[in-house]
Amino acid sequence: MRQRRALLYIPGADERKIRKAPTLDADCICLDMEDGVAASRKVEARTTVAAALRELDFGRAERLARINPPASGLAEEDLAAALAGRPDGVVIPKVEHAADIAWADARIAAAEQAHGWPAGGVALIAMVETALGIVNLAQIAGASPRLQALIFGAEDFAGDIGAIRTPAAWEVFYARSAVVTHAAACGLQAIDMVYIDYRDTAGLTAEAEAGARLGYTGKQVIHPAQIAAVQAAFTPDAAAIAHARRLLAAMAEHQAAGAGAFSLDGKMIDMPLIKAARRVLARAGLSAED
Numbered sequence: 001m002r003q004r005r006a007l008l009y010i011p012g013a014d015e016r017k018i019r020k021a022p023t024l025d026a027d028c029i030c031l032d033m034e035d036g037v038a039a040s041r042k043v044e045a046r047t048t049v050a051a052a053l054r055e056l057d058f059g060r061a062e063r064l065a066r067i068n069p070p071a072s073g074l075a076e077e078d079l080a081a082a083l084a085g086r087p088d089g090v091v092i093p094k095v096e097h098a099a100d101i102a103w104a105d106a107r108i109a110a111a112e113q114a115h116g117w118p119a120g121g122v123a124l125i126a127m128v129e130t131a132l133g134i135v136n137l138a139q140i141a142g143a144s145p146r147l148q149a150l151i152f153g154a155e156d157f158a159g160d161i162g163a164i165r166t167p168a169a170w171e172v173f174y175a176r177s178a179v180v181t182h183a184a185a186c187g188l189q190a191i192d193m194v195y196i197d198y199r200d201t202a203g204l205t206a207e208a209e210a211g212a213r214l215g216y217t218g219k220q221v222i223h224p225a226q227i228a229a230v231q232a233a234f235t236p237d238a239a240a241i242a243h244a245r246r247l248l249a250a251m252a253e254h255q256a257a258g259a260g261a262f263s264l265d266g267k268m269i270d271m272p273l274i275k276a277a278r279r280v281l282a283r284a285g286l287s288a289e290d
Contacts, residue, residue, distance in 0.1 A: 001148060002062050003285055004028050004189055004218040005234040006227045009066070011036035012045035015052075022058045024224045027231070030064040033078045034093050042074060046081035053085025064125065066091040070100045079104060083111045089123035089148070094156065096132040101143035108146065120146055125191075129153025130160045134175045141186040151220060152179040154193035167203065169193075180215045192216040198223035208233035217283065236284045244277035 008026035010017050012033045021029045031052060037045040049065055065087045067078035071094075082090055092104055101124060108122045124146045128134060134157070141150060154172045155165065163171035176193065183190035192211035195204045208219050208230050219230045236244070247264060251274050261270040 001189065002027070003283070004062065004149060004191060006221045006230040007064070007151075007191055007218060008221045008224070008227060009036055012049045012065075013037045013041040015048055018048065018052045019056065022056060022061065024227060026061050026221065026224075026227050027218065028062040028064050029058055030066050030091055032066045033074075033081075034066050034068045042068070042078075046078060050081045050084040053082070053087050063088045064091055065089075066093060066127075069094040070103055079107055083108065083122070086115070086117065087122065089125055091125045091127060091151070093127040093153070094129055094133065095126040095140055096130055097136055098139040098143040101126060101140060101147060105144045105146050122146070123148045125149045125151060127151040127153050128175075128179055129156035131157070133157075134178055137178055137182040141182040141188060147186075147188060149189035149191055149217075150179050150183045151191040152176055152193050155196070169207070176211075177214065184215060189217045190215065192219040194220045194222055195226065196222070198226055201225070201229055205229045205233060234283065236280045240280050241284050241286065244280040247273065247277045248281075 005027045007028040007030055008021065008024065009030050009032045010021045012018075012031045014036075018031060031049045033042065033045045033049060053063055053065065063085075065078075065082035065085070067082060067090060068074035070092065075092075079090065090104060090108065092100060095101065104124055108124070109119070111117070112119055112121060124144060126140055126143075126147060126149075128137060128140065128150055129152070133140065137150075141147070152172075152175065154169065154176065157163075157175050158165050158172055165171065169176070172193070180190040182188075192208070192214075195207050197203060204226055211219055212234050216234070218234050221227055221230055251262070
């Protein structure tokens with residue numbers, strides 16, 4: 001599965017920004033037909049997004065398209081336009097029921113079959129950003145093998161429950177934790193909330209690092225200036241990688257000697273810490289053997 005550290009949204013009706021996007025080194029480029037597009041330009045966005053997906057080379061970046069919510073009356077045509085460009089994945093916003101995932105899954109599967117594409121090759125990513133979506137997380141997260149990640153939408157969630165957003169983000173902490181917990185339970189990636197003040201690099205870094213500590217694997221990005229800080233926050237540094245490798249090597253030695261838990265640097269090491277070390281290497285795109 002791809003390492004989705006920085007997921008960058010690009011307005012689907014802005015051809016200039018779309019053409020610049022492949023040069024920005026984001027992990028995922030999401031051509032947006034939802035919030036980034038005015039109501040009067042939805043049809044134009046579909047045409048622009050489909051053409052960009054067909055014609056542009058996005059390099060190493062994952063090619064995503066965000067449609068409008070299933071209940072909007074726009075999603076059917078949005079999804080058809082996205083699939084005309086054969087994206088790597090489709091982002092569904094404001095998911096509230098497992099049926100929202102099933103709806104998209106069926107249409108993507110039909111497109112794969114009709115075009116002779118590999119079955120399951122187009123990923124689904126679900127945005128959970130309402131109270132009902134949080135309540136139904138268990139069903140949503142397990143709705144389809146095609147689902148690869150959950151995104152937490154803090155701004156919409158706060159508006160839905162009547163909370164006031166603050167820099168500390170305690171008003172969304174329960175939902176933020178619920179999303180990452182259900183993602184982990186179902187083997188999905190978890191992509192954290194947007195940091196809306198794109199000029200505040202220090203604040204962005206602090207929030208991204210906090211998200212990584214919570215267990216998130218990446219973060220939504222709304223401006224190119226945010227990409228590097230987000231990628232750094234979700235990529236283990238050399239010291240973390242070295243410690244993980246040392247811990248796993250010590251575990252292998254003790255396992256060969258028939259020992260279970262063991263002591264390293266004055267600390268007791270058991271399986272939870274071993275799992276954490278493996279996750280560090282996985283996030284760095286490494287294995288214990290590398």
